[in-house]
Amino acid sequence: MTACKIPQAFHDDENYWREKLAAFLHDPPDKALSIWGHVRRAEKLREKIYVSADENLLSRADQVASGLDRTFLPEKESGGEIKFPEQPIVTHPTGKGRYLVLEPLNNLKLETISNQIEELIEKDTKNFPKNFYSFVLFHYFRHVLPYRLAQKKVGNLSWQWWCLPADTRLPDHSIWQHCALTSALYSCYRLSPNKKASLMVFSITPVQDFIARSRKLRDYWTASLILSWLASEGLWIVISRYGSDHIIYPSPIGQALIEAGLDKTCGFSSWKARYHLEARAATLPNKFLFLVPAGKEEEIALLIEEQIKHAWWELAKKVKYLLVEKKCFDVVPKVCLKSFNDIFERQAKSFWEFHWAAVPLLDEHLLNQNKLFIPENIVQKLEAYLEEARQKKLSYLNFTEKFFYSASYDFVGRSLAAEKLSPVEQRAEEPGIKCHLHPDLEALRFSCLECKNEGKNCELITGKKPDPNPKPSRDLCWQKIRKGFSKSEFKETERLSALGLIKRLAYLAVDKEHPLYPFFQGAEGFPSTTEIALQDWLERAQKDIDELGLSPKKIAEILHQKETKEKYEIEAISAQKEEIRQKVFDLLSRRKEKNDEPTAYDRYYAVLIMDGDRMGRLLSGGFAATWRDVIHLEIIRRLENNEIGSNFKTFWQDFLNCKRLISPSVHAALSKALSDFALYTVPSIVTRYRGRLIYAGGDDVCAVFPVSQALKAAREIATAYNWAFVRYGKPRVVVRRQGENISSEHVAEEILNARDLQPEDRLLLHLGPGDEISISAGLLIVHHKWPLRAAVRRAHELLDLAKDSGRAAMALELQRRAGERRIFVAGLNDRVLELSVWDAFESLIEALAKGKLSSSFVYRLAAYEEALLVLKHNPKDMFRFVHAQIKKEENNVDLAKHIVSIILGQRRKKNFCSVIGDSLALEALAIANFLAEAKKRNESNGA
Structure with a gap:
């Protein structure tokens, strides 16, 4: 990562990682293909790689993991056997009534499949680095093996390897998720002084204060990526200390910032195709949830905070030293730079705040002790569930911490909220000229004020007195910064704080080793609002543009400057080279002949802000799926036809139509659904409608569009939010304007039948349908010269208006250049x-x-x-x-x-x-x- 491949927090005990891997492999990857013999297949795999674990701790971890994610299901003797190859169904963990029926998996040869798995593992792992070998090996099984099994089509299966269930009776979560939860619990029990696991949440703030205070479209995008990267730095501490299996939310699988870190650390670069690097999607949230050995909470919190601070300061120094000082201030006396350096360090080091909370996984005893802090309805529901199971004398009633995950999650969330309300050291009010983006922060400056107070002459301009309050255009500090970069980088009136400068220049500061480097490639070409507004016209004029050798960005720059002149003459734009000016003039002449000059309608663009409704409630169990929705259809049929043991039948009479309980696997599913939505589906839709995605952070989206495309794009994104199962692959047919077929990137589309999936496709998960699962939108149509910050702020206000109207709504506003507003708010459904x-x-x-x-x-x-x-x-x-x-x-x-x-x-x-x-x-x-x-x-x- 930023500081080194393996941070100081790394757990360097080889036995720790080997035991963890043994716990992970307590079940084999192919368990669902045949329950019979799965224990021996797992033993054989563990023996092959020489790993073993404490059997007592492993048994406890397996039982607790199963209980946390599942429920009371009938055994084979009670009519509960499901042979997955004959009845291969995957149910949706959060959506209402959605499942995927796979093609029967006929003629499977388990011994051959088992041997193929072992051969693949041996081939892949033989050249792993000797340093940290067991760490690398564990994360190969966690992050790479499912991809490799699918890629190599082991057993003639491809995408199916990702979704083979942990329990064929409750096929809404995969074997990979169950194995990871088991290994995480095992490690917690092994390291905890009192053999317990705690649920911990860590938060980085402020979020909107950092992202929303931006001027350029690229500022918003950069800020959201930086925040996502800082979260990844914190998560990397959890990974290096305990393993990625400890992370519950967001799921680390497929997260580019996490996977790329493993590529560098573990040598997984040959398998980059296992994840999708979507530079426009910042999918890691500012808050993450993970399991930690009870008693180690404060230690890991401190390590996470130190790593994030270190990574942030390293980026800040790159901006200051490599770009500003070397590029702009190489001849500036040190005395002039003292205040600049002091202000920069003060602001960069004091901006971020960190909050955390942790609670032990609640068992029955701890639940009774903490009832006052947990909503009564949650406690009553869980107690009734357990009491009914006891009355029916169902099995596996020991280790009661497996029954109260939802109470533990609610408790840790309330603890974090209380911690955020605790008094914190307030930043002192800053003096002087304020930042253009962060008006509560002082703009960076030279030491003119201090020199004037000390009666010194200016060391930059001989014979002049220092000017402590210059106009922006005469500010010596910002004159030099502006000269060091292109004219479009900084406005003449713009003076920034350390925060503003880092957001503006980070894309230029990072080197090839930095995790953000691949995301920032091509950032200089990020379009302006003028270019977005002109998008339709530019596409119509594409043939003429190509013939003249012009770029859309240059055309947009010239037309933007043209509009600011009192006389609308291209010749009045003295800043542009004559050759380019003449080509733009020729372009306008050509389009005029075709009656297609830019008009008022080419001066407007659309800002779209979308946000998932009631996300906190969703993460606490406010989704649509009931137990009936997630249990295998054949088990439901047997329950309804008295083909299941009577104790299970009477138990499920009361609970079958109740909401599925929140669990680690559901949290992982929610995370996967949101990241799949942001990484694959949203970019696909935005690109198809010729927009530009600024960020997609899971449930929140910010994008800009040409006016003609925005409404359709917003509605399609809203519809896709409630898809259940999604195919991501090559498009069947792609048609462009005027019927011309063109090549296209992969597309995302909902599927209702597994037959629609090809072997090379990727199966994605979205949140699924349900009255409580929805997204709202604010859509603003605005003139391209209206200040971007004001436009985004207004789009956020429209989003709030949509949510205030009852959610699952869109607020659409047309704002004319003269200030006239028209608004319409309606429910999306x-x-x-x-x-x-x-x-x-x-x-x-x-x-x-x-x-x-x-x-x-x-x-x-x-x-x-x-x-x-x-x-x-x-x-x-x-x-x-x-x-x-x-x-x-x-x-x-x-x-x-x-x-x-x-x-x-x-x-x-x-x-x-x-x-x-x-x-x-x-x-x-x-x-x-x-x-x-x-x-x-x-x-x-x-x-």
């Missing part, structure tokens, strides 16, 4: 007159664009607002009224229904007060008219 409100909205855009309805109708209908208000409680009468108005244009019944659906579709808050007043959603019609004009222009102009 709301229906009026049996029509989807947003389908109706898109149909209206289409009708206006094709001339089926004139623009004047929109404004004419607004004149009847009072009459429409009278009819708002009688949709049928309103439909007849609107239809009568449309008859003057074109007799279209469906169009009238669409308009009424929109007018009545505006969301209201839960207290039934209107979101934006008591008026109907007539402003939505004006927004539709604007979008229709943009659509019409985009589709009517040829290349």
Whole structure:
């Protein structure tokens, strides 16, 4: 990682890692293919690599891991046997009623498969580094082996290797997840003074204060990546100290920052294809959950904090020394730099705050001791569950910590919240000229103020007195910084703090060894808002642009500067080279001949902010799946047909339709669903709609789009959020504008049948359907010259408006350059007159664009607002009224229904007060008219 491949926190006892690996391999990878003989197959594999574990501790860890993730299920003798090859079903852990039926796995030769697994392991591991060999070997089994089994199609299986279940009766979590949880618990018991495991959460703050205070699109992207990377540095301490199996949330599997670190440390670089490096997706959150040996909590918290601080300061120093001092201040006297260095160090070292909390995994005794701190409904539900099992005399009732994971998770969350409320040392208010991005921080400067106070002359300009309060354009410090970089990097009026400077220049500061280096490749080409606004026009003009040898970025820069001049003349732009200016002039002339010069509609773009609803509740068990949804369908059938032992049947009569309990495997599934959504699906959709993803952090998305594409993209992302099983692979058919087939990157699409998966495809997981699983959106259409920070802030306000209206909603606003605002808030799944409100909205855009309805109708209908208000409680009468108005244009019944659906579709808050007043959603019609004009222009102009 940043400091060294293996941090000081590394657990260097080889026996620790060998015992951990033995615990991991207590079950073989192919267990689901045949329960019979799986114990011997696991023993054979352990003997092959010479690892063993304490049998008593391992038995306890296995039982607790099984109990934490599963439930009381009938054994073979009670009718509970499921032969997975004959009935291969994978259930969805969080979505409602979703499962995947695989093709029967016929003619499996277990001995051959077992031998192939052993041969593959032997081949892969023979050249592993001798240093830290057992650490490397363990993480090979955890991170690489599933990929290799799928890649080599061992046993004629491919993607199936990733999802082979730990328990065929409850096939909603994989054997890999169960083995990892078992090995983590084993290590906790082995290292803990009192042989217990604790659940620990660690948090890095502030988040929004760091990300949102940005000016350029690239600032937002860089800030989100830096925060994700800092989280990975903390997680790396957990990995090197205890192993990646200890991390519950976010799941470390497939996380590029984690996997790339293992590549460097363990030599896994040959298998990079096992994960997806999506530079636009910062998928590691600022808070992570993991298991730690009880009694070691404070020790690991300190190590994590020290590593994050160290990594951050190393990055800060790279920005300051390598870029600013060497590039800009090489001839500046040291006395002038003293204040710059002092301010930089003060701000960089005092910005981040760290919080943590830990509780032992609660057993029945600890639960009784801490009932006052846990919601009564959680305690009662868990106690009733255990008491019913005791009354029915079900087996495996020992080690009661396996029954109370949801209480432990709630308790540690409340403990963290309480810790954050504890008084912390407040940063002193900073003096002087303030940062353009962080107005609470002083802007970096030379020592002019101190020199003036001491009566010294300026050492930079002979014979001059120091100026402690210069205008931005005359600030000697920032003059030199601006001269060291391209003109687009810093505005003439911009002065930044250490935080602002790090965000702005980090992409240039990191070297090839830094974890962020591959993410920052191509960062200089990050588009401006002007380029995004021009996207449709640039695509239409692509042939002319190629012939003239121009780049979209240069065109956008010149047109942006052109618009700022009093006279809109290309020749007035003195900063550009004559050759490029002339080429842009030629381009505009060519497009003018085709009646396709940039117009007002090419000056607007869209900012999309999306965020998952009730994420805290979701992580606490607020998902849709019940036990009925996750238990194998054949077990459900047997329960309903009295083919299961009577004690299990009566037990499940009470609990079958209850929510599936939150567990480590569900937390891992939630993490995988969110990271798959951010890493694969969101980038695929954004690219298809010609947008630019700023960040995708799991449940939150920030992207910019050309106006013509934004609405469709937002709706598709919202739909994909509730997909269950997802195929990621090569597209079946890809069509571009004007029907031209082009090559494309892989695409993500929902599947309902495993037959849709090809051997080379990757099976992804999303959150699945459910009333409690939703995402909301704020979508702002704004002029490209409106300040980006204000635009993003307004998009966040729109998101809040959507959530306040009842969630699963989108707030859409058109903000004109002159300041006029039009707004529309509607539920993403709301229906009026049996029509989807947003389908109706898109149909209206289409009708206006094709001339089926004139623009004047929109404004004419607004004149009847009072009459429409009278009819708002009688949709049928309103439909007849609107239809009568449309008859003057074109007799279209469906169009009238669409308009009424929109007018009545505006969301209201839960207290039934209107979101934006008591008026109907007539402003939505004006927004539709604007979008229709943009659509019409985009589709009517040829290349």
